[in-house]
Amino acid sequence: MHTATTDIQLADWRSHALTLENEVKKVIVGQDKAIRLMNIAIFARGHVLLEGGVGVGKTTLLQSIARCIGGAYERIEGTVDLMPNDLIYHTYLGEDGRPQIDEGPLLRAGENLSVFFFNEINRARPQVHALMLRVMAEKHLYAFKKEYRLPHMVVFADRNQVEKNETFEIPSAARDRFMMEIPIDIPADRELRKALMFDVKYQHAESLTKQVASNVLQFDQLNGFSDILQSHIQSSDALEEYALDLWESTQHPEKFGIKLDSVDVNRLIHTGASPRGMGMLLKAARVHAWLMNRESLYPEDIHAVFHELIAHRLVFNAMYENRRTVLARELTTQILSTVAVPSQTRSAPAKAA
Amino acid sequence: MKNLMIKFALSASLLLLAASASGQTLDVKILNLTNPAQSNGIQVGDVLNRTVEIEVDSQYQLSKAALPLKGENRDGIELSDLTFKSTQHDKKSIYTIALRYQVFASAAKPVVMQLPEEQFTFTGGTQALSVNVPVWHFWFSPLVAEGITNAKDNLQPQYKPALIDLSAHYTRLLLSLALLATGLLGLIYVNADKRWLPFMNGDFAQAHRSIKKLRSDQASTRQALMYMHQAFNQIYGANLFANELDQFLVVNPKFLKLKEDIRIFFAQSNAALFAGHTQTSHQKSSEQYMGELITLSKRLRDCERGV
Incomplete structure (x- = not known):
């Protein structure tokens, strides 16, 4: 029921x-x-x-x-x-000529x-x-x-x-x-x-x-429906492994053989995606899966939101920070092109077995 | 005077004889006589044929009783067969008589022999008519030269058999061999798993080889899918996902003929790898699914090889 x-x-x-x-x-x-x-x-x-x-x-x-x-x-x-208080209140002279305080745009509604x-x-x-x-x-x-x-x-x-x-x-x-x-x-x-x-x-x-x-x-x-949606869409082991690989690739792209033109990838990343960022990535991907009328997460769902979820979270080393818009786009594209699913490294032991 | 009378009488008789003879030839005549083509080198045992065509007034018939006897041997030449037929034409009968002789004579050295003269008699008129087929001479050759006793020396040179021109056959043989080799090479190219020829070790060839070695169980299915995706990724130069298939096919049109199969593969792969927890869309047994993957990888390998 x-x-x-x-x-x-x-x-x-x-x-x-x-x-x-x-x-x-x-x-x-x-x-x-x-x-x-x-x-x-x-x-x-x-x-x-x-x-x-x-x-x-x-x-x-x-x-x-x-x-x-x-x-x-x-x-x-x-x-x-x-100033911060402009969000919370604003003052004005009322009809009686006395100062009035009213709720600002944040609180008004x-x-x-x-x-x-x-x-x-x-x-x-x-x-x-x-x-x-x-x-x-x-x-x-x-x-x-x-x-x-x-x-x-x-x-x-x-x-x-x-x-x-x-x-x-x-x-x-x-x-x-x-x-x-x-x-x-x-x-x-x-x-x-x-x-x-x-x-x-x-x-x-x-x-x-x-x-x-x-x-x-x-x-x-x-809010209520969002919780239902998030708990309804499931993810497989392969997908979870893939998401973990993607996360790691934002921190250490060099480990996945990712290369960018005229960039030393070893020195590019200062801080990769945060746990909150990855959590949001999966949340957004689940919504995409739901919009695509699926009950399970596919890699395509992650791809659909990956750049918009991850690019602004990446912190580049100072020497690359002034090119962040271009580099972030290039890096996320390279990550999606390079990180394989199902993961080949994790499938290798199965092959040996 | 007496001599003159005698001469006159003789001349008159000769004229009468000639007149009677010329009257006879008018009633019967030889139209055609065909003798053996070769008149030398005839040896013992050889068969010689003569054919004679005789025209005679239709009131006359060939006298069968007067025909030469079959089997008659004259100077070693035996008449082994005689046949005839007749046709009617404008109050004339034409007899075609076939004579077959076989040589049984022997001689130690080449000698002139002859097919004997034959006489054919026609009856049915006021008087009997006859016509003679003249003798026909030929050179008889002995099988061995006179006086030779040594068998080795007795050997006679024979005609060297004419050689058949085999150059056309050689050409055909070479062409056939070339075709056979090409065909074998093609078969190897199409069917072989190993890398024996260039372009044989493509990504799908490797995937097909690897998938064939796997067992048919759940874990192997996942491994097989990994091999397939790996091949797709290698060819595409990046990770290939279901939503990029059109782009992939534009870049690699050689796989276009399997477009629908590739779509189905990606849908099934997604269902197997990512919807395993919640969906049972992949209802096939592992064995059946592995079989399908082997078939698909082989077909993709064929596309890859352009066959």
Whole structure:
């Protein structure tokens, strides 16, 4: 009975998840992979860091997704003078001329907050990062002499890596709190570019977002369903061995014979993926398997999220850090190309036997 | 005067005789006479054939009673057979008479012999007619030269047999041998497991060889899958997964004909390796599955070798 109920739940939610994707795809073109990844992050209950240039549609994408998820959507702009308390409260003069204090964007919606968008997070100071990252991890905040719980909140932040002036690089420990860093690139397809240029509907972000169906998901049930999903998708010994090999390859790529052009792989990695990062990788991979209507994890599920889950977690030695975007992409690609499954080294004793 | 009278009488009788003779030849005549082709080197035992065609008025018939007797031996030449046939043509009968003689004469040195003169008589008219087939001479050769007593010296040179031109056969033989060698080489190339020729030790050849040595149990199945994936990875130059098969086939079109089999393999491999805990999609027995893997690896090896 329990199994039958679970199966129905899984099927229903999957149908909703695919509806969300299709709804967002109606207004955001050329970002199918990013939409799929954000969908995965929503069901894996992970925070997302968006990386991309200016005017590529990040905000429209987030607003569309927030509309589908339901619940409250809040955003704040990262600026160099932004302080942590700006997230929690703001002051103003009331109608009676007396100063008033009101809840800030983080607390305003209370438990109904489902999406919090931190625009250009790298322009904010480290103090703001610290508060934000604490809330992301703990999902609650003490303010106005009471505890605010934010159980359904998912943070989407974006950072502009083009400009470096007056920015504060997010430290590796902070990056690790984000489940994924998703690149939002300008579509390469010429027809899509033409549509973005000449189709006026893409130039009215607000009306565009309104075309997306609202409340496709029940945001306040996502946590519960996520637990069901995570416990339902199984992984085999071979897959677990493979995941372990992948983890080790992020720490010691040279052991797997991984080579990169003009890079001394022995000296490339300072710190590989963290246990939390690998845990998130498997969480996201399970969601992918569920979206693919499977009950078991396949290597393809890990591959689908590997780069976005791992690249921003890698810490390179200083000499390579300024090339991290390119090198991280190259390294994750090489890892997936090189680390074999089923593992040949672990199969060798069986051969001898 | 008396002499003159005698001469006149003789001349008159001769004229009458000639007239009677010329009247007879008008009624019967030899149309054709065929003698043996070779008139020398005839030896004892040889058979000689003559054929004569005689035309006669149709009122006449060949007298069978007057035919030469079969078996008659004249100077060592025996008439061993005689046959005839007749045809009618414009009030004329044409008799074709075949005479077969065999030489039984012997002589110590070459000598001229003859097939005897034969006479054929025709009856049925006012008077009997006859026609003579003239003698036919030939050189008889003795089997041995006169006076030679030593058998060795008695040997006579024989004609050297003409050699058959075998060059065409040699060419055909060489071509056949070349074809045979090519065929054998091809068979080895297609079927051999070992590396005897270049390109024989491909990745799937190695995988096939390794899989064939495995037992048919659960652990070996996993090992066999590993060998197969290893071969795919080697050829692709990177890890190959189910979602990259199209790319793989674009880069390696020689495997296109097994596209569907490869897809099935990846689906089954994923089910066996990664869904083993929760799914029983792989219902086949290990033995059956190993058999399928051996077959597939062999077919992939054939693709790899381009056969």
